[in-house]
Amino acid sequence: MVLEKYINIALLTCFIGINIAIAMVLAPLLDGVERKIRARLQNRKGPPITQTIYDLSKLYKKKGSATSRLHALLPYIAFVHVAIALAFLPSILRTSISIYGDLVLFIYLVSASVVYIAIGSIASGNPFAGIGASREISMLMIIEFIFALIASTLAITHRTLVLSNILPMNIYMDKPPFLKPSLIMLVVILAILIYIESLRFPFELAEAEPELASGILIEYGGPHLATVLYTLLLRRYLLLTFLIDLVLPRDTVASLLSIEIPLIPIGIDAIVFIVLLFILTILFSSIEAFFGRYRIDIALRFMKKILLISFVVIILALIGF
Amino acid sequence: MLTLLENLAEIIYSYSSSLFIASLAITIVLTLASIPFRKLGAYPPLVSSAFLSIVFSSYAILSLATRKTIDLHISFIPISTQLPIKMSFISISIDPLSAFFIIILSIVVFTSSIYGFSYVDRFIDREHLGWYGFNYFFFVLSMYLTLMVNDLFWFIVFWELMTLFSQFLVAYEKEKKEAVWAGYKYFCITKFGSEFMILSSIVLITILARSTLYRDIGLYLSSLAQSNTLLFYTLITMFLIGLLVKCASVPFHSWLPDAHPEAPSNVSALLSGSMIKVPIYMMIRLLYGFAKPDFFIGIALATIGTITLAIGTLYALIQIDSKRLLAYHSVGQIGYILLGLGASLTLFSIGTPFFKILATVALIGALYHTINHAVFKSLLFLTAGSVIYATGSRDLNTLGGLAKYMPITALSALIASLSIAGVPPFNGFVSKWLIYLSTLPSISILCIYGVIAMFISSVTTASFIKYFTTIFTRTSRIDLSKTRAREVPIPMCFSQIILAILCIALGLIPSLMVFTAISIAKSLEIPIETESIYAIPAFIGVNGIGVVHLLIVSLAIALFMPIALSLSRTKVSDIWSCGTKISLDRISVQAREYYMVFENVFHEAYTLGHVLYKYFVTIASDKLRKGIAKSRSLLEDPHTALPLVLITIVLLILILMRLRLWF
Numbered sequence: 001m002v003l004e005k006y007i008n009i010a011l012l013t014c015f016i017g018i019n020i021a022i023a024m025v026l027a028p029l030l031d032g033v034e035r036k037i038r039a040r041l042q043n044r045k046g047p048p049i050t051q052t053i054y055d056l057s058k059l060y061k062k063k064g065s066a067t068s069r070l071h072a073l074l075p076y077i078a079f080v081h082v083a084i085a086l087a088f089l090p091s092i093l094r095t096s097i098s099i100y101g102d103l104v105l106f107i108y109l110v111s112a113s114v115v116y117i118a119i120g121s122i123a124s125g126n127p128f129a130g131i132g133a134s135r136e137i138s139m140l141m142i143i144e145f146i147f148a149l150i151a152s153t154l155a156i157t158h159r160t161l162v163l164s165n166i167l168p169m170n171i172y173m174d175k176p177p178f179l180k181p182s183l184i185m186l187v188v189i190l191a192i193l194i195y196i197e198s199l200r201f202p203f204e205l206a207e208a209e210p211e212l213a214s215g216i217l218i219e220y221g222g223p224h225l226a227t228v229l230y231t232l233l234l235r236r237y238l239l240l241t242f243l244i245d246l247v248l249p250r251d252t253v254a255s256l257l258s259i260e261i262p263l264i265p266i267g268i269d270a271i272v273f274i275v276l277l278f279i280l281t282i283l284f285s286s287i288e289a290f291f292g293r294y295r296i297d298i299a300l301r302f303m304k305k306i307l308l309i310s311f312v313v314i315i316l317a318l319i320g321f
Numbered sequence: 322m323l324t325l326l327e328n329l330a331e332i333i334y335s336y337s338s339s340l341f342i343a344s345l346a347i348t349i350v351l352t353l354a355s356i357p358f359r360k361l362g363a364y365p366p367l368v369s370s371a372f373l374s375i376v377f378s379s380y381a382i383l384s385l386a387t388r389k390t391i392d393l394h395i396s397f398i399p400i401s402t403q404l405p406i407k408m409s410f411i412s413i414s415i416d417p418l419s420a421f422f423i424i425i426l427s428i429v430v431f432t433s434s435i436y437g438f439s440y441v442d443r444f445i446d447r448e449h450l451g452w453y454g455f456n457y458f459f460f461v462l463s464m465y466l467t468l469m470v471n472d473l474f475w476f477i478v479f480w481e482l483m484t485l486f487s488q489f490l491v492a493y494e495k496e497k498k499e500a501v502w503a504g505y506k507y508f509c510i511t512k513f514g515s516e517f518m519i520l521s522s523i524v525l526i527t528i529l530a531r532s533t534l535y536r537d538i539g540l541y542l543s544s545l546a547q548s549n550t551l552l553f554y555t556l557i558t559m560f561l562i563g564l565l566v567k568c569a570s571v572p573f574h575s576w577l578p579d580a581h582p583e584a585p586s587n588v589s590a591l592l593s594g595s596m597i598k599v600p601i602y603m604m605i606r607l608l609y610g611f612a613k614p615d616f617f618i619g620i621a622l623a624t625i626g627t628i629t630l631a632i633g634t635l636y637a638l639i640q641i642d643s644k645r646l647l648a649y650h651s652v653g654q655i656g657y658i659l660l661g662l663g664a665s666l667t668l669f670s671i672g673t674p675f676f677k678i679l680a681t682v683a684l685i686g687a688l689y690h691t692i693n694h695a696v697f698k699s700l701l702f703l704t705a706g707s708v709i710y711a712t713g714s715r716d717l718n719t720l721g722g723l724a725k726y727m728p729i730t731a732l733s734a735l736i737a738s739l740s741i742a743g744v745p746p747f748n749g750f751v752s753k754w755l756i757y758l759s760t761l762p763s764i765s766i767l768c769i770y771g772v773i774a775m776f777i778s779s780v781t782t783a784s785f786i787k788y789f790t791t792i793f794t795r796t797s798r799i800d801l802s803k804t805r806a807r808e809v810p811i812p813m814c815f816s817q818i819i820l821a822i823l824c825i826a827l828g829l830i831p832s833l834m835v836f837t838a839i840s841i842a843k844s845l846e847i848p849i850e851t852e853s854i855y856a857i858p859a860f861i862g863v864n865g866i867g868v869v870h871l872l873i874v875s876l877a878i879a880l881f882m883p884i885a886l887s888l889s890r891t892k893v894s895d896i897w898s899c900g901t902k903i904s905l906d907r908i909s910v911q912a913r914e915y916y917m918v919f920e921n922v923f924h925e926a927y928t929l930g931h932v933l934y935k936y937f938v939t940i941a942s943d944k945l946r947k948g949i950a951k952s953r954s955l956l957e958d959p960h961t962a963l964p965l966v967l968i969t970i971v972l973l974i975l976i977l978m979r980l981r982l983w984f
Contacts, residue, residue, distance in 0.1 A: 099865025130910035148775035
């Protein structure tokens with residue numbers, strides 16, 4: 001009995017480890033795909049898909065550069081937070097950690113990584129980093145407001161705050177209209193929110209290379225820079241995974257191909273997941289190619305509009321739609 | 322282990338009265354004897370306060386561990402039968418609820434007293450330290466006794482003394498005009514207004530109930546709730562308004578951001594960390610102990626809490642004075658506690674099993690946030706005090722770059738900032754998380770309140786990123802090498818380190834607090850849902866949170882080790898300034914510029930405050946110009962008119978009751 005428990009824990013750890021390890025590889029690859037797509041849309045040839053991995057590994061070999069101890073250390077804590085947040089979501093394998101109220105915990109782990117990178121970059125003392133971080137935190141405040149509305153909508157409709165009970169969410173109702181309008185709106189809003197939070201054009205305000213000379217990244221060098229970049233990439237992967245998990249009915253997908261061989265459903269699952277991941281990335285990067293950077297106040301006004309729309313979502317959910 | 326504890330408990334019980342009286346007598350005599358000493362007079366009272374905190378917290382821990390009430394009767398007048406109410410002795414009774422608040426108070430008192438040893442150096446040439454010590458000690462003592470008595474008469478006596486001494490401490494630096502003015506405003510709003518309200522309510526309750534003991538009043542009020550609902554709600558509302566003024570909830574909060582920053586920093590820690598928790602204590606006793614959970618009061622309290630946390634924190638975001646920013650955050654964090662309390666009252670009164678579980682979680686969250694706020698807010702005030710001690714400045718626009726000179730202060734300020742911001746491995750996260758868990762899935766207005774609380778938590782984060790980075794990391798506008806900026810003396814560092822460790826420990830072992838909260842709930846006979854606490858899902862969640870926090874800390878340390886080793890290899894580079902030789906302090910981001918765009922985009926949040934300010938300033942200046950105004954104070958600050966309003970309400974109620982028109 002006790003032995004069984006330990007074996008279960010070991011298996012769980014192992015599976016989650018596989019999830020995180022694949023995420024570590026996939027996140028830079030997705031960035032490579034994005035670069036390729038953007039280049040093709042702008043009539044360039046573009047770097048190979050593995051270019052981001054080469055960049056990161058080269059940076060890790062270099063000697064680090066930072067202006068103070070706090071400045072150098074905080075990106076690593078941000079990295080830890082994102083890695084732990086990954087364990088709460090089923091990705092390639094269906095296994096995930098699950099505790100009561102982990103939906104809120106998940107949101108906080110994601111925003112904590114933003115906070116640590118922001119503090120770290122301001123700690124460099126560079127005014128450009130200060131401007132970039134203050135922009136990022138201004139955006140974070142509104143993002144968290146919308147995230148809270150989304151969490152509350154999910155909690156109202158599913159009567160729980162446990163991610164594994166919510167994912168994939170149940171968008172069907174007993175009587176017409178058969179699809180819940182609040183949850184469909186929620187998915188759209190979440191997609192926009194993820195687009196914003198993953199620092200893409202036109203919301204790439206914290207780095208803003210031509211304007212702020214890389215903003216939050218400005219004083220980092222070597223492994224420290226690589227960790228910040230890696231954290232940003234993993235966060236993109238994490239948020240995309242969250243979106244896919246919300247809508248992908250894994251059980252239905254697996255039962256569609258009811259073959260008796262046990263490993264096939266898992267394989268199908270993983271393949272569908274990865275395909276969706278690539279589709280979303282291609283979609284997001286092609287949207288990105290058509291935009292310039294917003295001014296910070298225009299970006300915030302845009303987000304405020306989304307905020308007001310998400311209030312409609314929670315009110316719809318409260319009255320039962 | 323348990324038998325050992327019980328034996329120890331027996332011994333302490335048998336000597337408790339004499340120990341109590343002896344420690345009180347020694348410390349009071351020591352304090353009174355040190356009044357005449359102008360320069361050394363602060364030290365004996367500080368030692369006495371630290372000593373009292375140890376003695377009283379041991380009583381409290383004993384009461385919590387054995388789940389018994391410690392009763393002491395201390396008579397100081399020969400018992401006479403003529404007195405209508407039993408005033409001839411103070412009856413001390415420490416039940417788990419008061420024990421919990423005594424522990425909170427003891428943590429703050431112990432650390433800020435030790436901190437005071439060095440901090441009083443600031444005043445040594447300017448002020449009379451004997452009076453500082455006298456006021457400090459009696460302020461601490463009256464707070465303790467307010468929490469310990471089980472008699473409404475003695476409660477109001479010590480409550481008044483608490484306000485009186487804290488007011489003297491606020492106006493301690495008497496050559497500073499702002500300090501004296503803040504003390505006066507504090508007096509007007511709390512003593513003149515709210516305590517009048519509480520006093521009248523208490524007098525009415527005791528006359529009607531014919532007793533002052535908590536037990537009898539509880540019986541009377543619960544029977545009154547059945548027989549005369551209107552009178553019941555009137556009495557409770559009067560009492561609550563008085564308490565809400567004292568804990569600075571929003572319509573009545575304007576005294577706090579003036580009064581708390583002006584006091585010496587360790588007193589600010591006491592005021593924000595523990596004094597505004599005393600009304601919370603009485604609120605729990607009133608709404609759970611005396612009355613049964615009530616739907617309307619719960620909703621009202623949750624609404625006030627949400628408004629308080631939103632307005633308090635949004636105004637904190639625009640502050641540029643370090644201690645004033647912290648004081649506004651005290652208002653905001655009290656809002657969280659009120660929201661948790663109100664939500665639990667509402668959900669208990671609905672009473673279905675699902676809501677009862679949520680209500681239990683909300684109550685645990687409110688109690689947990691009370692202790693967390695005490696720890697991180699007093700730590701923040703102490704670090705702000707250390708910065709004042711080192712540089713003499715409170716202005717976030719000019720400070721900067723102190724992390725290099727004051728590493729311990731900087732680290733503890735960082736920990737406290739992350740705690741109050743609710744970032745995962747620290748304590749503030751767990752209590753806020755519990756409050757969200759109870760409000761978000763409740764299908765009512767409460768889930769909107771929960772969403773607002775979550776948003777405000779990120780505003781708090783933003784505000785403290787500003788607070789920490791402007792003081793400690795950004796390039797300074799002052800030339801630091803010329804000032805005396807260096808690490809503060811050992812007593813101050815010691816207090817900061819203790820509180821910082823508590824911030825981390827309370828985040829890593831959250832289940833301890835859940836046990837405490839549940840034993841408090843059981844002692845108050847609150848109908849919590851479960852036979853065994855393991856059926857509360859949040860408890861399992863809390864354990865999970867503890868594990869996740871441990872995971873974060875251990876992973877961070879595991880990553881730190883190689884990096885800390887390689888840091889010596891890290892090239893410490895100069896800050897890049899576009900290749901030119903501009904001095905960075907000229908172009909560094911100013912505190913008021915951090916979130917200026919956000920404030921412009923969300924200007925609606927500040928509209929009401931601006932309109933009110935403009936309106937009152939126009940009236941005031943008009944009347945001053947015409948020479949109508951004789952009462953200067955009323956016009957300079959319209960909030961000082963609040964007591965008149967409250968007193969009018971009380972008089973109206975009394976007249977209506979007297980004429981039997983209404984009740």
